[in-house]
Amino acid sequence: xxxxxxxxxxxxxxxxxxxxxxxxxxxxxxxxxxxxxxxxxxxxxxxxxxxxxxxxxxxxxxxxxxxxxxxxxxxxxxxxxxxxxxxxxxxxxxxxxxxxxxxxxxxxxxxxxxxxxxxxxxxxxxxxxxxxxxxxxxxxxxxxxxxxxxxxxxxxxxxxxxxxxxxxxxxxxxxxxxxxxxxxxxxxxxxxxxxxxxxxxxxxxxxxxxxxxxxxxxxxxxxxxxxxxxxxxxxxxxxxxxxxxxxxxxxxxxxxxxxxxxxxxxxxxxxxxxxxxxxxxxxxxxxxxxxxxx
Amino acid sequence: xxxxxxxxxxxxxxxxxxxxxxxxxxxxxxxxxxxxxxxxxxxxxxxxxxxxxxxxxxxxxxxxxxxxxxxxxxxxxxxxxxxxxxxxxxxxxxxxxxxxxxxxxxxxxxxxxxxxxxxxxxxxxxxxxxxxxxxxxxxxxxxxxxxxxxxxxxxxxxxxxxxxxxxxxxxxxxxxxxxxxxxxxxxxxxxxxxxxxxxxxxxxxxxxxxxxxxxxxxxxxxxxxxxxxxxxxxxxxxxxxxxxxxxxxxxxxxxxxxxxxxxxxxxx
Numbered sequence: 001x002x003x004x005x006x007x008x009x010x011x012x013x014x015x016x017x018x019x020x021x022x023x024x025x026x027x028x029x030x031x032x033x034x035x036x037x038x039x040x041x042x043x044x045x046x047x048x049x050x051x052x053x054x055x056x057x058x059x060x061x062x063x064x065x066x067x068x069x070x071x072x073x074x075x076x077x078x079x080x081x082x083x084x085x086x087x088x089x090x091x092x093x094x095x096x097x098x099x100x101x102x103x104x105x106x107x108x109x110x111x112x113x114x115x116x117x118x119x120x121x122x123x124x125x126x127x128x129x130x131x132x133x134x135x136x137x138x139x140x141x142x143x144x145x146x147x148x149x150x151x152x153x154x155x156x157x158x159x160x161x162x163x164x165x166x167x168x169x170x171x172x173x174x175x176x177x178x179x180x181x182x183x184x185x186x187x188x189x190x191x192x193x194x195x196x197x198x199x200x201x202x203x204x205x206x207x208x209x210x211x212x213x214x215x216x217x218x219x220x221x222x223x224x225x226x227x228x229x230x231x232x233x234x235x236x237x238x239x240x241x242x243x244x245x246x247x248x249x250x251x252x253x254x255x256x257x258x259x260x261x262x263x264x265x266x267x268x269x270x271x272x273x274x275x276x277x278x279x280x281x282x283x284x285x286x287x288x289x290x291x292x293x294x
Numbered sequence: 295x296x297x298x299x300x301x302x303x304x305x306x307x308x309x310x311x312x313x314x315x316x317x318x319x320x321x322x323x324x325x326x327x328x329x330x331x332x333x334x335x336x337x338x339x340x341x342x343x344x345x346x347x348x349x350x351x352x353x354x355x356x357x358x359x360x361x362x363x364x365x366x367x368x369x370x371x372x373x374x375x376x377x378x379x380x381x382x383x384x385x386x387x388x389x390x391x392x393x394x395x396x397x398x399x400x401x402x403x404x405x406x407x408x409x410x411x412x413x414x415x416x417x418x419x420x421x422x423x424x425x426x427x428x429x430x431x432x433x434x435x436x437x438x439x440x441x442x443x444x445x446x447x448x449x450x451x452x453x454x455x456x457x458x459x460x461x462x463x464x465x466x467x468x469x470x471x472x473x474x475x476x477x478x479x480x481x482x483x484x485x486x487x488x489x490x491x492x493x494x495x496x497x498x499x500x501x502x503x504x505x506x507x508x509x510x511x512x513x514x515x516x517x518x519x520x521x522x523x524x525x526x527x528x529x530x531x532x533x534x535x536x537x538x539x540x541x542x543x544x545x546x547x548x549x550x551x552x553x554x555x556x557x558x559x560x561x562x
Contacts, residue, residue, distance in 0.1 A: 197398035201465070204357045205472050206388035206415030211422045215411045219400045 080264060087272060088265035098254060098266075098273045105250035106277060108168050109237030112175025113229065119180040124187035130199070131191055131213055145188070148181025157243045168249030175236050175243070186228045187221075194220045223292045230285035237281050241274060251277075308371060310335040310508035311356065311390075311476045316365035318348075318355060325351055326532045329365070333476065333508040338499050340523035341512045344552045348532040349512045353478045356510070357392045369476055388415040391474035395481040397461040401454025405445065405464050408453045409436040412471035432471070439470040442505075443497060459490025466497060470505075477501060479511035483518060495522040516548045 059065075088094045125131045127141035156174035164170050198216035207215065244252015251274055258267035309332035318326040326348045333339045341349040354360040356367055361378030368374065374387040391412070399408045407425035413432045414422050421427050440446050443463040448456060453464055462482055469477055479498060483491035499522045502509045513519045519526050520540040528536030528543075528551045536547050 195396075195398075197394060197396055198400050200359065201392070201394060201398035201468070202411055202414060204359060204386050204390070204392040205412050205468070206386045207411070207422070208414075208419060210419050211414045211417075214423045215414065216400060219403050223402070 083262075084264040084268040086265065087268040088263070089269060094266045094269050095273075098251060098270045101244075101249075101251040101254045101270075102273050102277050104168050105240045105244060105252065105274075106237060106281075108171040108175065108240035108243065108248070108250055109233060109281075111172045112179055112236045112240065113183075113233040115172070116176045116179040116183060117229070119176070120183040120187055123180065123184035124191060125213065127184060128188040128191040130194070130196060131217055133209070141184075141188075145181045145184045148177055149185060150181070151178065153178035153239050154242060154246055157246050157248045161247050166247040166249070171240055171243040171248030171250065174248060175240060178239075179232055179236055183228065183232050186232070187225055190221050190224045190228065191217060227289045227292050230288055234281050234285045238278060309333060310370055311510065312366075312368045312371075313352070313356065314366050314368075316352065316355060316367065317363045318351060318360065319363055324532060326355070326362075329529075329532070329534055331527055331534065331537070333510050335475070335506045335508050336502055337524045338502040338509040338511065338522060339525045339527060340519035341510065341527050341529060342516055342519055342548060342551055343529035347529040347551065349529050350480050351532075352529070353392065353480050353510060353512055356476070357390055357478050358386045359392075386415075388472055389474055390476045390478060391469035391472045392478040392480065393462065393465045393469055393482050395485050397458070397465045397485075399453040399461055399464055399468075402452055404450050405440065405453050405456065406433065406436055406449040408464055409439055409467045409471050412436075412439070412468035413473070415472070436467070436471045439467040440464075442470055443467045457490065458486050459493055462486065462490070462494050463497060466494070466501070470501075475508060477507050477509045479509065481512050481514050484514040491518065498522070519548075 123141045123145050126133070126137045127145055129138065132138035132141070153174050156177045157170055160170035160173040164173065194217065198220065199212050202212045202216045240248070240250055241252045241255075244250040244254070245256045247253065251270055255267055255270050255274075258264070258270060311333040313332070314330045316326055316329040317324065325346075329348070329352055331339070341352065343349045351360065355362045355375055358375055361376050363377070366373060369387065369389045374390065400411075403425065407428070410425065410428045410432050411422075413435065417429060417432060421429055437446065437449065440449055443466055445456075445460060445463055445467065448460065453461060456464065462485075466477075466482075477498070482498065483494050486494060495518055498509050498511060501507045502524070511523070513523075523540060525537070525539055526543050526548070527534055528548065530551055536543065536551065
């Protein structure tokens, strides 16, 4: 009784002597309000479920989603596959160009990742609550990162293809822009998660802001930053494939050409080469990240 | 062990740390009120009190981690600390060092690199960017500090691999490398097992008696305070309510700090 009234000091003096009699009444009132709350919650859940179902019905209609069309299309699929097999393995015509273009795709992904390190690092430090110099810089950095994250890399690629022309350079620029937004955000989250204790200790030791970031923040996050960097490298190599489709160079460009000229057997070879690259990059980043975690 | 002679010496010299009329409030609520005390070089003073009594707040204000509303904090006669309404937090005063309950070391870095960071205030920003670029002189001082806490042989291991008691000694070595005259310790032993706690308390007392530091430690256990401190200061609701040597402070008054008024206290 006493304990339940403790958090409500305003009500306590006015009830005074009546508190003993009022005890039962407040309990039944509490039960009633709890039931009302339950009913309101059930209503809200029903409304959300209905809204979700309606959204999916509309989505199925609007996207012309149809299993029937998929079944009817199996003939075309079979023709496509029969033309794709066996893959075109001629060295000079297909395999060599595919390997070269895959190399370019890999280099686009690599440069797109490493060249975005300085910008990501700066925005991550400014955009973390724990390391930002002031609120204005913090908000501005967050806004910049949101913008670069919101614009897809393929849109950046289309912009840069117009600016610097068709080719891998446009792809690198596109990846730098988009990756700055994503990696900056991931890094700033990693920075915000660390134990603030060591930074506080170095503050009492008389360290300045740069010294504290270098000696308390950075050594605590370096492993996770590197892990996230490798993860982004992995994603960026795969993104640069898609960038090739819009003319930003690499194997994506070749796949696009093969499809347009109905050379499905060459396309299959190119896809196999890409698959090998993606698996290799994936394994590499997984192995290194595992090492880092130890 | 030698507490009595040091005490008589202290009264003759000026205090290393002198706090007068310290007042701190958080959003209108007063958490420290007219707190005054001195800590002399060579002395280990223990602060006792319940949660929220203001003992950690006092240390944090002395360390400059918190601003204070009024009053003065002086280290060896020169003012330290800061007033939030007058200025932004200044660069910290290197004459006071602090060790924490959770050590606050960087676990991945070597013990030596952690100790060196105590000397950040003596390094240029460029020198301090990487452990590789730390000046040799600082590394030598860090090794001396490690020797003082008995951990020379662990210097090159990652700090996170040491036991809790050893990590706290590394944190103390970092404070020594800082060259501070006043060592503040915020519950330095409450995360440690009893034997590690005893080692750390002995070290703190030794740093006061042998190295002549002024040590102010918030302790969670009255028995540790009785065993190791030269003087005990008790806080309750942001005020100093008790002060004296372990011999002169009655058991009942210490118990009274933790919320249960005792017959003796009621009589007094």
